[in-house]
């Protein structure tokens with residue numbers, strides 16, 4: 001733990017003031033070092049009061065992103081040492097793919113306050129304004145072939161539902177395959193990418209990227225998505241503590257990673273439970289082909305099992321665009 005993190009922990013564990021002298025003695029540092037660390041925490045948005053002869057007191061931890069606060073909320077966790085928080089990046093997924101190719105270990109997490117080139121599925125952009133969202137990617141290194149990881153995105157979706165529920169008290173639903181929705185509007189986008197080892201064909205690494213609309217007002221979304229998008233603030237009326245949410249997301253992703261292969265069935269059962277698409281009529285667009293179907297369930301790899309309305313035949317959909325009636329402007 002850095003000095004800043006140790007001081008934050010002491011302040012969080014105390015209701016009133018902690019004296020500067022006490023901090024110096026317990027942490028074995030000078031008064032100047034304590035003051036510098038307190039200033040750095042203030043710079044991250046924490047409101048720390050200081051009073052002569054009394055010391056320091058945490059007034060408000062704020063709701064912004066701060067590495068110290070994420071780590072304090074995370075506690076002892078195997079992924080804490082490699083956590084990175086940066087003010088700005090093109091895309092957290094792109095940056096982590098570079099780091100993973102250079103050897104970054106599983107569990108390396110990158111969070112950006114702002115993305116200038118946030119990427120979505122099918123080459124789309126993912127708007128990532130500063131101060132209101134959570135844009136987080138993680139490196140995973142499962143020992144598996146790509147065909148054994150078809151369910152990865154689905155499990156990331158369930159882990160993200162778990163994190164939002166733990167931090168914000170509301171559980172989103174999943175629109176197959178990888179959008180989380182609240183009130184039929186998009187709340188979270190997920191982009192998972194795999195890199196293969198040329199010789200063996202096995203997975204070298206995966207990067208899972210999650211973008212959560214936390215404290216957005218309707219005017220914060222680009223005009224073309226404003227009608228279809230929502231935020232946790234809009235749905236609950238409460239400002240999201242993004243550091244707490246980040247910590248819950250890291251925890252949930254680590255649990256998912258540990259059970260990615262061994263716990264697949266149980267996680268997919270949870271996905272099926274949260275999935276709003278199942279039981280609905282859907283429109284499936286693949287290239288120029290459009291077909292209408294009824295979504296009847298999931299197969300063992302998280303493919304969507306459907307019954308086509310035109311001829312009653314059944315099939316499994318793995319890719320393409322699946323629109324659910326009544327959502328995202330599809331009526």
Ligand code: BTN
Pocket residue numbers: 090091092093094115117118119120121122124126134135136137188189190191208209210211212
């Ligand atoms: C989608 O909705 O199509 C997926 C959006 C995924 C956005 C996240 S934000 C963090 C990570 N970095 C990116 O560039 N994309 C993902």
